[in-house]
Amino acid sequence: MSLEIINSPILALVQDKGRFSYTSIGVTNSGVMDEYAYYIANNLLGNDFDTNIIEIAFSNIIFKANKNTTIAITGAKCEFFINDIALNTWQTYNIKAGDIIKIGKILSGSRVYLSVYKGFLIEKEFGSNSTTLKENLGGLNGNKLQKGDVLDFEKFDNSSIIRLKKHYIPNYEEELTLRVVLSYQDNFFKQEEIDKFFSNTYTITNEFNRMGCKLDGNTISCDIDGIISEGIAFGAIQIPKDGKPIILLKDRQTIGGYPKIASVLSIDCFKLSQCKPLQKVKFTPILLEEAQRKVKLFYSSFIR
Incomplete structure (x- = not known):
């Protein structure tokens, strides 16, 4: 024992x-x-x-x-x-x-x-x-x-x-800004909807667990109702029919049929995991190459 x-x-x-x-x-x-x-x-x-x-x-x-x-x-x-x-x-x-x-x-x-x-x-x-x-x-x-x-x-x-x-030691009470890479499905969203996505401040709802985090705020409209179900990456942001973003996390389903507007940088998802309902989050864009560099730097600091 x-x-x-x-x-x-x-x-x-x-x-x-x-x-x-x-x-x-x-x-x-x-x-x-x-x-x-x-x-x-x-x-x-x-x-x-x-x-x-x-x-x-x-x-x-x-x-x-x-x-x-x-x-x-x-x-x-x-x-x-x-x-x-x-x-x-x-x-x-x-x-x-x-x-x-x-x-x-x-x-x-x-x-x-x-x-x-x-x-x-x-x-x-x-x-x-x-x-x-x-x-x-x-x-x-x-x-x-x-x-x-x-x-x-x-x-x-x-x-x-x-x-x-x-x-x-992190401060878990700060308002969180999540860096995101736009999805290859961003062409299904009009530019004004993408602008709204980045300018809005969202509230974390009670629908927050190891599978994902649903946000409340200005709704985002998509030009299509859905897609053929496909694999979902860690941090992917789905936009369901109600227009409220859902960030997919560690226990996410392996496939899904909602269009995705962007994906949160994985190392920012770790910060999100320490948030609580009613905390505020915002999104800011990051280029793919810069995102890859930051993730590589994060892991290289821990691997001996």
């Missing part, structure tokens, strides 16, 4: 970078919603690039450690305790057998990440530990973590502590 879930969390999932090359058979990529927080947690621990982690989407989850290890907590600002002592996140902690770890109220942001040294000892499915609830894949039996679940890991004794410098 290693890390035991003591209470009944609302939504905590084992995730990693995701599974790839299976969308042709209807298996979504899945994976962590906020890759920045994910890679920082694993880097703090010296873990491999794709080591699994726990993604916690709602307040109040309690763990008991049954072995010594080192953990890192990143992501949303939250109440974090070890043995009822309040502590800071975005750093490592050395855990002893019997320690109680608690993530309390989430104060800003939406998702907290807990990583252990070398990750959890879980068999992969389709090359990944990522949990996809709608496909019953990954994690522990394809399900969210529940009271009594145990996640095994290698025992590890350590004495050092590593902290992330404060200026690298």
